[in-house]
Amino acid sequence: MSKARGALLTGEHFMNGDVAVAEGALAAGCTFFAGYPITPATEVSERMAERMPDVGGIFIQMEDEIASMGAILGGSWGGQKSMTATSGPGFSLMMENLGLGLMTETPCVLVNVQRGGPSTGLPTLVGQQDMMQARWGSHGDYEIIALAPNSPQECFDLAIDAFNLSETYRLPVLMMMDEVVGHMTERVSIPGPEKIKLAPRRLTDRPPSEYKPYETGQDLVPSMVEVGKGYRIHITGLTHDERGYPAVTAPVQQRMVPRLVEKIRHNAPQIVRYEEDGIAGADVVVISYGITSRVALMAVEQARERGLKIGHLRLIVVWPFPEARIRELASQIKGFVVPEINLGQMVREVERCAAGQARTLHVANAGGSVHDPADILKSIEEVLR
Amino acid sequence: MSDSGSKTQTAPPEPGIVRPAQQHPRDWLLRQDRLPHIWCPTCGIGTCVNSFVEAVHESGIPEEQFAIVSGIGCTGRVAGYVKLDSFHTTHGRAIPFATGLHITRPDLKVIVFSGDGDLVAIGGNHLIHAARRNIDITVICVNNFIYGMTGGQLAPTTPHDARTTTSPYGNYEYPFNVPHLVASCGAVYVARWTALHVRRMKRAMLEAIQKRGFSFVEIIAPCSTLYARKNRLGTGYDLMKFYHDNCEVQHGADTSELDIGFQTKITVGKFVDIEKPTFLDRIQAGQAKH
Numbered sequence: 119m120s121k122a123r124g125a126l127l128t129g130e131h132f133m134n135g136d137v138a139v140a141e142g143a144l145a146a147g148c149t150f151f152a153g154y155p156i157t158p159a160t161e162v163s164e165r166m167a168e169r170m171p172d173v174g175g176i177f178i179q180m181e182d183e184i185a186s187m188g189a190i191l192g193g194s195w196g197g198q199k200s201m202t203a204t205s206g207p208g209f210s211l212m213m214e215n216l217g218l219g220l221m222t223e224t225p226c227v228l229v230n231v232q233r234g235g236p237s238t239g240l241p242t243l244v245g246q247q248d249m250m251q252a253r254w255g256s257h258g259d260y261e262i263i264a265l266a267p268n269s270p271q272e273c274f275d276l277a278i279d280a281f282n283l284s285e286t287y288r289l290p291v292l293m294m295m296d297e298v299v300g301h302m303t304e305r306v307s308i309p310g311p312e313k314i315k316l317a318p319r320r321l322t323d324r325p326p327s328e329y330k331p332y333e334t335g336q337d338l339v340p341s342m343v344e345v346g347k348g349y350r351i352h353i354t355g356l357t358h359d360e361r362g363y364p365a366v367t368a369p370v371q372q373r374m375v376p377r378l379v380e381k382i383r384h385n386a387p388q389i390v391r392y393e394e395d396g397i398a399g400a401d402v403v404v405i406s407y408g409i410t411s412r413v414a415l416m417a418v419e420q421a422r423e424r425g426l427k428i429g430h431l432r433l434i435v436v437w438p439f440p441e442a443r444i445r446e447l448a449s450q451i452k453g454f455v456v457p458e459i460n461l462g463q464m465v466r467e468v469e470r471c472a473a474g475q476a477r478t479l480h481v482a483n484a485g486g487s488v489h490d491p492a493d494i495l496k497s498i499e500e501v502l503r
Numbered sequence: 504m505s506d507s508g509s510k511t512q513t514a515p516p517e518p519g520i521v522r523p524a525q526q527h528p529r530d531w532l533l534r535q536d537r538l539p540h541i542w543c544p545t546c547g548i549g550t551c552v553n554s555f556v557e558a559v560h561e562s563g564i565p566e567e568q569f570a571i572v573s574g575i576g577c578t579g580r581v582a583g584y585v586k587l588d589s590f591h592t593t594h595g596r597a598i599p600f601a602t603g604l605h606i607t608r609p610d611l612k613v614i615v616f617s618g619d620g621d622l623v624a625i626g627g628n629h630l631i632h633a634a635r636r637n638i639d640i641t642v643i644c645v646n647n648f649i650y651g652m653t654g655g656q657l658a659p660t661t662p663h664d665a666r667t668t669t670s671p672y673g674n675y676e677y678p679f680n681v682p683h684l685v686a687s688c689g690a691v692y693v694a695r696w697t698a699l700h701v702r703r704m705k706r707a708m709l710e711a712i713q714k715r716g717f718s719f720v721e722i723i724a725p726c727s728t729l730y731a732r733k734n735r736l737g738t739g740y741d742l743m744k745f746y747h748d749n750c751e752v753q754h755g756a757d758t759s760e761l762d763i764g765f766q767t768k769i770t771v772g773k774f775v776d777i778e779k780p781t782f783l784d785r786i787q788a789g790q791a792k793h
Contacts, residue, residue: 149607150603150606150607152599152602152603171790171793176606176607176783176786178602178606178782180599180602180632181628181629181632182628184596184599185596185598185599185602185628185629185632186599187599188592188593188596188598188599188600188602188603188629189599189600189602189603189606190603191592191600191603192572192590192599192600192601192602192603192604192605192606192607193603193604193606193607194603195590195603195604196603196604196605196606196607196608196611197607197608198607200603200607214593214596215592215593215596215599217593218592218593218596345570345588345604345608345611346567346568346570346588346608346610346611347567348567349588350566350567350586350587350588350589351588351589352534352582352583352589352590352591353589353590353591354582354583354590354591355591355592355593356591363534363536363537363583364583364591
């Protein structure tokens with residue numbers, strides 16, 4: 119490539135969320151991308167196909183989303199930061215190998231630009247209907263990390279965080295975007311390299327004779343190795359012991375699966391992230407994420423103009439959910455209002471944490487467009503009645 | 504699964520050292536601490552592993568430069584017994600995983616070792632596309648005509664009329680001619696042998712390992728516990744005898760004529776051995792133009 123641009127396009131740009139998430143991944147050092155075309159995530163693949171030669175990386179368009187997810191797991195074990203991007207139907211196909219990534223503790227990033235479902239649904243229109251699939255979509259018990267940007271700028275910023283979290287906690291990290299955030303074009307500031315902090319891969323310092331692939335210390339995250347260095351690791355999706363060997367027994371299962379779950383629960387205080395506005399003294403707190411957070415802001419401002427005490431909490435990391443904070447708020451306020459472009463998903467978490475201490479109202483929207491702020495305002499008034 | 508902790512060896516032995524009889528002559532390439540394996544007596548997979556470790560040894564390529572990827576099923580367990588960097592993935596998805604591993608580490612020899620159900624049924628789409636792209640990996644497909652791990656069900660390779668637990672009145676379907684499938688998709692090396700042909704199988708594996716591009720070796724192997732029993736074909740010995748009496752070596756045979764019927768002649772040999780730029784070669788050449 120004669121005009122190689124490098125990984126980091128430092129400067130001011132005007133780009134959509136799909137392009138921004140691709141640029142964020144490149145800024146994080148992503149050098150392998152495997153994907154399959156799907157609206158509204160195709161622009162992520164297209165940007166990666168165009169940009170990979172700039173960073174000496176490889177883009178491959180796989181035969182389906184199952185293969186895309188499989189390929190990035192292989193790419194990650196090959197030692198390169200790897201990503202794929204899809205939308206609902208492809209997200210469903212990726213669930214099997216997402217489980218393999220969780221079981222084998224493979225760092226990588228999966229972008230889901232959500233559209234309306236179920237099934238083929240609304241290919242070009244917005245939804246936030248995969249939030250529970252993100253949490254529970256692959257079979258078996260696990261914990262996941264999922265981020266929900268609400269602007270192209272945040273698509274860029276959180277893509278870097280997603281790679282860092284995936285390397286730090288060794289798991290696939292989900293970028294739960296939505297069609298509007300993916301397709302909206304806004305100003306994106308890409309900083310200089312000195313402003314970007316990258317988490318390195320956790321490589322063992324032990325020699326092969328002393329290394330066990332799934333032995334962990336206090337933070338419950340095992341160290342990896344580079345393949346081809348004589349460690350002769352065995353990695354399997356079967357229930358396995360510290361050596362990585364299959365051990366299909368109840369005692370090993372009851373040691374291994376709780377660790378996979380605990381490595382996220384135990385570290386949740388470091389992972390959880392949200393943004394609060396006007397919480398002190400609020401009677402009602404609106405909880406939102408993704409594009410809905412921007413629509414909710416209008417309703418919050420209108421309510422405040424009417425003299426109501428309204429706080430706004432925006433989830434940035436949606437999984438793990440900020441349970442402790444919601445419990446705390448529930449004991450201080452009258453109620454929560456939770457608008458989402460689905461028929462009731464994250465609201466279940468709010469309700470669970472509120473545990474009857476505060477009313478919880480969901481503002482439903484079956485998808486295809488964002489909320490009318492008036493509907494959110496109506497629910498704010500309803501919860502105060 | 505054994506957890507006996509028998510001593511393991513990490514390097515080839517010094518010449519002249521006499522090994523105890525119970526050790527495999529290539530035991531440093533096997534995970535001794537995982538033996539005995541789970542395969543039934545007279546299963547053909549062990550023979551394939553034996554030839555494979557021999558081929559790895561003879562290749563002269565340092566062992567740490569190999570990575571082996573398996574899917575799910577009886578043959579899917581191979582990755583767990585071979586002492587190389589090894590990955591036991593999901594059902595049918597060994598090839599996509601191997602594709603990612605190969606692209607990010609083209610210096611490694613990436614081997615996919617799996618069964619006919621895994622590679623040709625659930626993984627069929629990945630198989631044809633990896634062959635089409637000419638991904639520089641080696642696929643070793645142990646074809647025993649049946650799903651062994653789940654108890655003897657119909658495979659896309661089960662010969663017409665053969666009985667399985669899900670074709671109790673005989674298989675009505677047409678089976679895949681696997682060498683023809685991968686050859687027509689662009690594989691640069693295609694061979695078929697049986698578990699009887701241990702030296703030829705080893706040579707084919709060695710050639711496939713050394714080949715640049717998508718190389719494919721099919722090994723017809725006995726499943727005495729399920730396939731032979733369901734079809735009243737006797738023991739593993741009887742199947743090996745059948746191979747002995749009914750295999751016809753025909754190098755360069757027209758791959759469209761390699762169908763396998765129920766207890767019919769099996770054509771074996773090397774069918775394809777051509778040169779073609781690989782996926783990564785083409786990327787490199789294409790990018791140089793821009």
